Amino acid sequence: MPLLDTPVRLGVQIQPQHVQYGDIRDAVRRLEDLGVDILFNWDHFYPLSGDPDGLHFESWTMLAAWAEQTERVEFGALVNCNSYRNADLQADMARTVDHISAKGGTGRFIFGTGSGWFEKDYEEYGYEFGTPGTRLDALAEGLVRIDARWGKLNPAPTRRIPVMIGGKGEQKTLRLVARHADIWHSFVGADDLAHKVEVIERWAEKEERDVSGLIVSNELHRRGQDDADALFDAGARLFTLGFPGPDWDYDVVRSWLRWRDAKNA
Structure with a gap:
């Protein structure tokens, strides 16, 4: 199992829509x-709820602004879409945002990423949608x-x-987590969390990678x-909260x- 003495952190996902x-x-x-410990946005080009053509802003340019604006919080996208930008460009963008946020010290950027799923983004911006399998392979x-x-x-980068x-x-997906991730995020319920972690650990054995320090992240939306x-007892230590405006x-x-502070007391 991942380390359970890791402090609980709260991430808030500012929804960049409407x-x-x-x-x-x-x-x-x-x-x-x-x-708040971490601020997130999401990497889409159109709203995910409400008016489908409502107000919306792009993720990475916003993250660069947050890097300059903030002083303490970590931040990133929950999550970047791998399909929308050349992989080497993504690395360079992440490195640059990391440096912007450092301000003479260590950067605060978290590279959250995924394979993509929102078909409207692909159609409107001219990306090939493919299939879940081809997007995961990419x-x-x-x-x-x-x-x-x-x-x-x-x-x-200023740090790993x-x-x-x-x-x-x-x-x-969980094999990629075992191969690359420092943080694994899901909406999996507490009853299924231990099984998924076991799957990650089995893949990690094949990948010959130590995942004992993996941070398990989960979502608080519509949860009390x-x-x-229950998620905490199952091993989650990063909790994210969707935050709609205005x-x-x-x-x-x-x-x-x-709640976080009580867990960390």
Whole structure:
């Protein structure tokens, strides 16, 4: 099992839809001041709910702005879509955002990535949609190229950039987790979490990689504290909360921060 003495952290996913960018900038400031550990957006080109053609902003340019705006929080996309950008370019972008966030110290960027799924993005922007299998194969190839490019860039990243991979498929996705990830994110319930971790560990044996330090991440959306307690008992240590605007509910965030602090006491 991954290490269970890892502190609990709270990540908040600012949904970049149906708001002006000024609203997002203000939410970033307030959430950092409240003590959130990680800020996420998502990598899509259109809203995922509500008006399908409503207001929406692009992920990576936003992350560069967050790198400059923030001082303490880690941040990244939950998650980047591998299909939308050349893999070596992704590595260079991640390295650059990492440096922007360092401000004389160590960078704070988390490289969350996945194979992609939102067909409208592909159709509207001219990417080949393919199949889940072909997109996962492309992600596998891309992760190798990204890691290699990080080793060639000058200057290098300020730290070994943490890799977060999302998903639960046992034949391909969890093997990629075992091969590359520092953080595994899913929506898997507490009852199934231990089994999925065992699958990752079996793949890690084949990959000859130590995953004892893997951080297990899960989602709080539509879940209460009893659910979070069960996920904690099953090994989750990073909990992410979807945060829609423009009527940001900071009281919900404060409640989960109190829960986090109680777990870490």
